[in-house]
Amino acid sequence: MIYHVNHRSVLSYAAPVFDARINLRLKPVAWPGQSMRDYRLEIDPMPASMRDEVGPYVVNTLALNLAEALSALTVVSSFTMQVDAPVVPQHTPSITDLRQQALAVQRIDALAPAPYLYASRLAAFEPDIAHWAATSLTSDQQVLDGALDLARRIYREFAYVPGATSSSTSPADAFRAREGVCQDFAQVMIVALRSFGIPAAYVSGYLRTIPPPGRERLVGADAMHAWVAVWCGDAAGWVGIDPTNDCLTGESHITVAMGRDYADVAPVDGVFVGQSVQRMKVQVDVAPLD
């Protein structure tokens, strides 16, 4: 599939703020099965300085520095992306074997398993989640089957409730409430997998949304999406699973970045001087070009 993606964010401040320094993590990384062209980024007003950074996980960061007083900032990220459906591995190692394989890999780059083995800031261990996940992740179960079973249980047992959680809600809280949005589901699943020594990563990206039958696709009604990448051994590598939609990631998923949790790939964060509240409006349009 080929898509044109247009992602517009408007940050606004009730009173002007100063010395705003903002990280944008919007430009998709190079990813197997994806080829991107015509990437454009429009920023208004023009920052005093910009700096491109890569990493430290699988993420592109653009660091902006706005010296002047700022009351609104508009960022439009757009690109055309061809997505080929990934090959789904037929067989993956048992959880016991995978755990040993993960510890034996002699690399620590951003796609190696080691960086995704431990608890991270927003994905802290929670005994209740490990306990809940135990029935899906038995030792001799194949790791991909176990992970898919977890995704299915999240899909069935958790309510999708926009606004019930925020980007700083912990997986433990989302788990107790059994509700949330894609970020919460992804992070609960990550905590569950890591509790059993399975490397798991947080992926941010876009999802093509299919309009209800007989309706037009609404331009700009989409949003960013998040799912989980599970490390399934040396041979299979990282496999994407979307617990919000109970499926493997495929042609409809466009990967932007991968990190340990939301904080590593947050599309926008930063600091400014001032007491004003920041508001953010987002419009995302994922249009198939057929």
Add this chain to the structure above:
Amino acid sequence: MANQAEDLFGPGPGADPLAYYQAGEPGGDAYLAAQPQVADAWRSFVAGLVAQGNGDLARVRGFLDRHVDELGLAYRLTGDEQERAWPLSPIPILIGAAEWSGIEAGLVQRAELLEAVLRDIYGDQHLFADGHLPPAMASGSPHFARRMIGVKPPGGHYLRQYAVDLARGPDGSWRVLADRTRLSIGVGYALENRLALSRSTGSLLGSIGARRQSDFFDALREGIAADCVRSDPRIALFTPGRFNQSYPEQALLARHLGFSLVEGRDLMVRNSRLFVRTIAGVKRIDALWRWINTRDIDPLHFDSRSRIGVPDLLQVCVSGQMLLCNWPGAGAVESRAMSAFMPRLCDRLLGEPLLLPNAATWWCGGQDERNYVAANLDRLIISSAFRQPNALMPDGSSRAGAELSAAERAVLLQELDRRPMDFAAQEVVRLSTTPCLDDGGIAPRGFTIRAFLTRGADGQWVVLPGGFGRMSSDGDLRTSLIGEGDISCDVCVLDSPGSEQAMLAPVLVPPQVRRAQGVLPSQAADNLFWLGRYVERSHQVARVVRTMLDAGDALQTETGMGSAASRLARLLERWGAVPRAASAWRPADIAGAALGSADQPGSVITQDRRIRGLARLLRDRLSRDSWRALNRPLPRYVQGDSDSITAAADQQLEQSAAFVRLTADTMSRSAAWRFFDLGMCIERASLMTQACATIVPGQASAVDLAALLDLADAQAVYRARYLTMPFIAPVLDMVLLDPQQPRSLVFQLGGIRDHLETLPSLREDGLADLPLRLARQLYVRAESLDAETLTPRTLDDLLQALSDLSNAISKRFFLEEAATPERDGAQLLS
């Protein structure tokens, strides 16, 4: 009394108080197993202590406690509100020069090894690729910073400060218990212990040949300076702030080393350079000694939730324009599990065996190691591999395997199956004992030593001779620096008389003469200003309380309070020292509330809390005497009892006057002192004007006016000058307009103007900054007022102008509004 050995009253001065000292295993006691010369020194030191206490060791303990107190030595345990006094035993641990040089060589080797490991994991990463170190050993550490891969530190040194916990085994061999590459917590306490001990024991330490520590601290300072880009560098100690457990230690180190003590909000990054905000504009910083975890140093590059860091600090590091030590990410090698790899890494990286073994360690991430640990739980100490919390160790610490219950054992085995990499195990290390003076006399206690290393100007490691000794009450010394019931002690390295070390005359290079300690950071100026304001406010409230009780006694009629007392009560209301409508209460109750009601913003106790809070932040600038004056408890009084409240107010007035005098007498007449005095002047001017507006609303009796004179401490001067009872105009002239009266408004305004004229200006056009212009206007205006025609309206105008002036000072000299890290800015979820 000729017989000095013993008499009817126990051992006399000069006898050997260690003669009857016994420990479980003689080989396992540092004193009993010491070389004869060292043991002699131990005996003569303790005998010297006994002589100083006239035969009573408890008295020696008392001397020492007083010195500890005077040094402001204190600490907090997690959860403590108040600082605790530092527990210090007067008997140091003594180590002979020969034994120490062996330890020293082992420590330096270990420092070089850890440096080499850091260079590899943040550089070429051969250790991972060649299978000498599992990558999960790095990524498991919360102090590993992926971002720092490929970023080289200036001078090439990842480590500049390093601390090691050492234990002496029963066979006399030394072992490493733990590495500290993140923060050298304890180095300031080691310094303080030495200062306290040498002050309280006179020449005793010198007489036994204790090697001095000053070379180490010189090396620390010069080592940092040597790798700075500029030749006369500005170096600062980067603190998380006063709520940090080791803040007192940080303040002491900054003062001792001549570094500025800065918090994140004092600092800012511009064009890849780091600056500190000062009263003279921003000034460049060349090096930071950080006492903050890597993840908190920069909200843009590490944890975006950090409120104690500096946005873009990492950018400055990467540009090579500033030295940050230790380098971000250096903490990655201090995890417990790392010890398991040290023998092999030493062989691999240095091509030699470890000189100083560490306690045998197993990391359970390896299958064989995990199986060994699971099979030998009873003989091992089980730890969280990276000091992270887990089901059995909620505080990320260690448990003796033998002490686990059956249920806990089952949980551990299950965890070892699911996440073996979270656990490490160590052999049980038995600790030697050392003579310790506690309440019951001299008894053996198990000890560990924290040793400290720093790099000197030539980049070579320098070891602090001795270190920080810890003696435990329960034998468990694996946790934090100091715990409930632990006692600390000094550790001295002894040079035998005539040895090279002892002969070596101290090489003293006189420093360049200088008269100021750098430019005053805005934050410190702000704190000093408010310290001055609160001290003055507390003083004035106490004064009003006293005057009110006096006036109440003198004039109280059967129907209620006299007019003067009730006017003073209204003044206390106006200042927020007592609740609204409190003026209807009995004077003693009003007075009690003004002194001791913690929920009133203007009460003495509230001011006192603020003063202590600010003083903690200014610890590096206050003299020992001011610090001590400040830390005296508030005077006590009996609720509702006028006499005792009057006495308490009197005592409070004396105490705050003592603090002001000690502070003013000892602070150099630098900008720091000016801000302190500026705060006092503004507060005094404002309070005096408010007092006039409240007590003289159009008309006032002689008693009211006498009370006003009393607040200005001018009764006697008035009587001498006018030889009559108080009248409105002469009184107002004396307390407001007379420039010769040290408590008058005009006197304060003159002081304010003089201070502002001396403080640096930011303008390049030669015109005065706004605060100075306002101060000049206000002075001229007040000076030209006529007491005969003063109206309440004029007083209100003056108060408004004072408040504008105070705001202008804040805006010009103090920090901008705090940067607000925006953490929830992105609601991009579906």
